[in-house]
Structure formats: C-alpha cells, structure tokens
Amino acid sequence: MRTEITIIRPDDCHLHLRDGEMLAAVLPASARIYARAIVMPNLVPPVTTVKQAAEYSRRIIDARPESSHFEPLMTCYLTDSTNPDDLKAAYAVQAFHAVKLFPAGATTNSDSGVTDIANVYPVLEAMQEIGMPLSVHGEVVDPDVDVFDREAVFIDRVLEPVRRDFPELKIVFEHLTSKTAVDYVFEQDEYTVATITPHHLVLTRNDLFKGGMNPYMYCLPVAKTAKDRDAVRRAAVSGNERFFLGTDSAPHPARMKEKAGAAAGIFNAPTSIGYVTQIFEQLSALDKLEGFTSIYGARFYALPPNGSTITLKKRETPVEMNWEIKAGHDVVKIFKPDVSLFWDLVD
Ligand code: DOR
Ligand code: ZN
Numbered sequence: 001m002r003t004e005i006t007i008i009r010p011d012d013c014h015l016h017l018r019d020g021e022m023l024a025a026v027l028p029a030s031a032r033i034y035a036r037a038i039v040m041p042n043l044v045p046p047v048t049t050v051k052q053a054a055e056y057s058r059r060i061i062d063a064r065p066e067s068s069h070f071e072p073l074m075t076c077y078l079t080d081s082t083n084p085d086d087l088k089a090a091y092a093v094q095a096f097h098a099v100k101l102f103p104a105g106a107t108t109n110s111d112s113g114v115t116d117i118a119n120v121y122p123v124l125e126a127m128q129e130i131g132m133p134l135s136v137h138g139e140v141v142d143p144d145v146d147v148f149d150r151e152a153v154f155i156d157r158v159l160e161p162v163r164r165d166f167p168e169l170k171i172v173f174e175h176l177t178s179k180t181a182v183d184y185v186f187e188q189d190e191y192t193v194a195t196i197t198p199h200h201l202v203l204t205r206n207d208l209f210k211g212g213m214n215p216y217m218y219c220l221p222v223a224k225t226a227k228d229r230d231a232v233r234r235a236a237v238s239g240n241e242r243f244f245l246g247t248d249s250a251p252h253p254a255r256m257k258e259k260a261g262a263a264a265g266i267f268n269a270p271t272s273i274g275y276v277t278q279i280f281e282q283l284s285a286l287d288k289l290e291g292f293t294s295i296y297g298a299r300f301y302a303l304p305p306n307g308s309t310i311t312l313k314k315r316e317t318p319v320e321m322n323w324e325i326k327a328g329h330d331v332v333k334i335f336k337p338d339v340s341l342f343w344d345l346v347d
Helices: 020-033 050-063 084-092 117-130 147-165 179-187 198-202 226-236 269-282 286-300
Strands: 004-008 011-015 036-039 071-077 098-101 134-136 171-173 192-196 243-245 309-314 324-327 330-333 343-346
Touching: 004 286, 011 020, 011 243, 011 269, 011 286, 020 050, 020 269, 020 324, 020 330, 036 050, 050 071, 050 084, 084 117, 098 117, 117 147, 147 171, 147 179, 171 179, 179 192, 179 226, 192 226, 192 286, 198 226, 198 269, 226 269, 243 286, 269 286, 269 309, 269 343
Parallel strands: 011 036, 036 071, 071 098, 098 134, 134 171, 171 192, 192 243
Antiparallel strands: 004 309, 309 343, 324 330
C-alpha cells in the first residue's frame, strides 16, 4: 500500500480569498499547497474592472507569507452591464483569466450577478471569439425549483442554450455536485470542463443533518445524494482532463455560520489536498491524482505546469491540528467532515 506520493505542485482552479483581515488569515493555507489559484471576484463590491482586479491582486500578493510565490489569477465578476470591449482589452493583457457568472441571488455576494443570460449574450460572443473562459455557478435561482434540483435545472434552462448558441465558448461548470451534471459534462466536447471540490468528493446531504443541523457542511451548490457524490468521485478519478480541482474554499466567520440564515461556504484550504488525496487512494486512483490537481486545470487555462512538487504522506493515526484559525477578532473553522484525515503535506 502506498503511503507517500509526490506530485507537481497543484493549482486551485476556484478559490475565494476575501479581503483584509480574512485574506491575511486564510491565504497562507492556500499558498502552502497551491502555486496558483483562479481567484473568485465576489467581494463587496464585486471585482468588475481591471483596476479593481489589479488592486486586489496586489493586496493578495502583499498578504503572502514571506518566500511564497503564490500567484493569484484574477477573474471578472459578470454583470448585466459588463462591456465586451473592456473584457477583450483586459484578456489581451491577462488582467483577467476568466469571467465569473453568478446568477443574481444564487449564492454569497451574488446580488450584482446576471439577472437574465440574454443580457450578456454580446459578452459571451466576444469571449467565444477571443477564447476567454466563462466560469459558471450553475444553479437556477427560481424559488419554485427544489434546492437539490437547481444544478440540473440550470443545465436545461441556461447551459444548454448557451452551449448551443456559443459552441466554442470555453465553459467551466464549477463545483459539480450531481450525477446529472457529471453525465452532462462527459457528453460534451473540449469546450466544456468542470471543477470538483474536496467537500463534494466527501459529503452527502446527510452530512448536513448528522447529529443535528450543521452549517459547516453547508455550501452552494448544496451536497447531494450518495449516488451523486459517487458520480462526482468517478469523474474526478476518471483521468479525463476535462475534470480538475477547484477547492471552492470559501471562508466565513463562525458568527456568520452559527446563526439562522447561516452563510453558504466551506473553508477547506488547509485540509483540501489531504482529503482529495485520501479519496483518490480510497478509489485506488493515486496514479490519477496529479492530472486532476496539477495538470488539467493549468492546461485548460493555457498555463505551463508548475516547476516544483509537493509530497503527501499517509499517517498511521489521524491528522491532528487546530481546526480553526483567527481572522482579526473572528474565528474561521476548517473543513472537518465526519471522516478522519490521514493524508498530510510533508514540509
Ligand atoms: O458555498 C458557497 N460559498 N458557494 C458559492 O458559490 C460562494 C461561496 C462564497 O463565496 O462564500
Ligand atoms: Zn465558489
């Protein structure tokens, strides 16, 4: 049985770093593992301009631990009024690596998102033309749609029409949670890829309610059934390069999680690579780990593979750590599912 593995240093193709004290608190965990990350733009106010992105990128770089070379790859928050020409200019200088589509009201800080996909058709046209990736939060916001069906309904109502109208638009279907979504992506060509999170590899919706309602297992899209999770796992270990790692690590202060109307989002950065490795081992797929974490995402975003490696080791006893960090006066709890963690980064 393999107890150690060395892989090309991974990239996190979907990360929420926040800003200010929270950024300073959470960044070291990602920087320790990942060389680069596709940084989500859902700040308040959202990152919609090159200037905002450049300033945010600078704040991230300034918050890096000493000697870290972690590289933030910025994204643009798509709104009903995003200008296609501005985007073209921004992509030409790599000020943005992708545009993020949040349907308005779908999730945390998505109020400025897109209210009707038809409003951004000129933007999608321009993106298709220049090969700029569209990163998609794939859930409808229709209150009549069951919360567990929102991803599947999004495929029918939004993704399919966009796919048909822009066949060569690069689309990242972010954080897959359902068998329906996995099957959909498998059926598509190279223009449709997907990210998979550590928590959606581990959790089912039962975890939300195990031992009482648990907001630390709550994120959007919400975890689904065991059958869905198993489909997501199969996609991750398939070796198909259209599925790759995006942690969706999304920190919230404990006071925002432990209340009625708990915030959606799981802060998994510190344990992310450990849990992913553990699941790959469990599925006898450690040989597929490096592609999923370190090669396919970079290839999709037209980046060279990272020049360094990381090593993970399987411990005989579960990893012990302080399962929370401080962010200013706040506490942020680290993803700790009901499954002991045995794989850990070797420094
Ligand atoms: O659970 C989530 N949290 N899903 C998202 O799409 C956004 C994220 C956040 O920013 O907290
Ligand atoms: Zn996200």
